Amino acid sequence: MKLTNFIAESRHSFYWPRLLALALLVGVLLLPLLAFDWVTKPGSQVLCPLRAVTAIPCPSCGLTRALAHLERGHWAEAVRFHPFAPLVFLLVLALVIMLIFELVTGRTVIGNPLKKRSDVYLVFAGLVVFQVVRTVIFFLDGGWAVFRHENLFARLLALVKMVFN
Amino acid sequence: MSEVTQDARRIPYFKNDPFIVLLLGFVTCGLYLIYWNIKMAEVVNAVVEKEVITPPVAIFSGCCFPVNLYFYYLVGQNLEVIGRKVGNPTLQDQSVLLIVLGFFAPMVSAMIVQGEINKLYS
Numbered sequence: 001m002k003l004t005n006f007i008a009e010s011r012h013s014f015y016w017p018r019l020l021a022l023a024l025l026v027g028v029l030l031l032p033l034l035a036f037d038w039v040t041k042p043g044s045q046v047l048c049p050l051r052a053v054t055a056i057p058c059p060s061c062g063l064t065r066a067l068a069h070l071e072r073g074h075w076a077e078a079v080r081f082h083p084f085a086p087l088v089f090l091l092v093l094a095l096v097i098m099l100i101f102e103l104v105t106g107r108t109v110i111g112n113p114l115k116k117r118s119d120v121y122l123v124f125a126g127l128v129v130f131q132v133v134r135t136v137i138f139f140l141d142g143g144w145a146v147f148r149h150e151n152l153f154a155r156l157l158a159l160v161k162m163v164f165n
Numbered sequence: 166m167s168e169v170t171q172d173a174r175r176i177p178y179f180k181n182d183p184f185i186v187l188l189l190g191f192v193t194c195g196l197y198l199i200y201w202n203i204k205m206a207e208v209v210n211a212v213v214e215k216e217v218i219t220p221p222v223a224i225f226s227g228c229c230f231p232v233n234l235y236f237y238y239l240v241g242q243n244l245e246v247i248g249r250k251v252g253n254p255t256l257q258d259q260s261v262l263l264i265v266l267g268f269f270a271p272m273v274s275a276m277i278v279q280g281e282i283n284k285l286y287s
Contacts, residue, residue: 004241007260011217011242020238024231047230049270050195058195060228088229114220120203123224131196 015103022099025092032068039068055150057138059131063088084130176211179204180286183276190272199227201275202236208282212250213243237267237274251284 010016032039050058066085070078078085098110114120139147148154181201189197206223210216218239226236240247241260248256259277266274 004258004260007238007241007264008245008257017239017242021235024235027231049272050191054191054194056194058228059199060195060230063229112216112219112221114224120220120224123220124199124203127199127224127228128196131194135194 014106018099018103022096022103025096025099028067028092029071029089029096032064033071036068036072039064053152055147056135056143059127059134176285177204177207178286179208180283181279183279183283186275186279187272190275195228198272198275199224201279202227205240205275205278205282206236208285209240209243209247212285213246217243231268233271234264234267237263237271240278247281251281253281253284256281 038044046052047064048058048061050056051061060082062081063085066078066081067089069075069081070085070089075086082088095110101107102109114123186197186201190201202223203220206218206220209218218236222232222236222239226232238260241263244260244263245257248254263274263277266277
């Protein structure tokens with residue numbers, strides 16, 4: 001069966017979407033735990049495409065490093081990298097448990113807590129405030145130098161200068 | 166009233182230039198992509214006539230890897246239905262591409278989806 005057909009057909013399945021969600025969430029918990037050194041090494045590869053281009057952290061930047069520290073019991077470090085790390089960790093853990101329950105029993109227990117449209121935009125507004133505050137702190141904390149030297153255009157310019165010098 | 170007119174009234178209007186999606190994604194440090202995911206979930210749910218992408222998945226897929234892979238998987242599942250509406254029967258074949266691009270460059274997946282969704286309003 002072609003992969004595209006499998007993806008289309010899986011919309012009628014109870015198990016496949018849940019299995020994929022479970023695999024992704026387990027990955028979220030296990031990757032930072034198993035690859036702690038790689039994740040937390042200073043200057044390691046930037047995985048976020050937005051940060052790779054702009055050098056400015058996106059709303060979830062630092063979450064992998066925060067989870068890595070959290071899972072090793074380094075609470076202060078975890079919160080320093082991302083203040084929502086404990087909340088995200090608990091949320092992911094709860095979702096993993098509920099997904100396993102759904103897969104075993106065949107019953108749906110995970111509901112949609114944001115039924116009202118206004119609730120959705122309230123959460124979005126919260127994320128906007130968080131990102132604005134985070135960006136301001138980033139720039140006040142020496143972020144201008146990081147932005148000037150590490151954004152994609154600055155790096156390309158440096159590369160061009162290196163090639164032609 | 167024709168079926169097309171009824172569909173047009175039911176589906177939320179969210180037409181954008183795909184390049185603007187990319188640009189605003191970078192300029193707003195990813196915040197626009199979260200908004201884009203929320204709006205696109207509303208459009209996809211309206212097209213499919215079922216809540217396939219819930220708001221929490223849309224919000225978290227806008228900023229958290231690998232939830233965005235799950236978002237594009239859900240979009241990919243329903244590309245056949247979207248393809249029928251936009252008159253592109255081969256759209257389903259792009260589901261793997263969307264997921265792979267969702268892994269490396271989610272903005273490009275967003276641009277592809279936006280390009281197809283724009284056809285709903287033409």
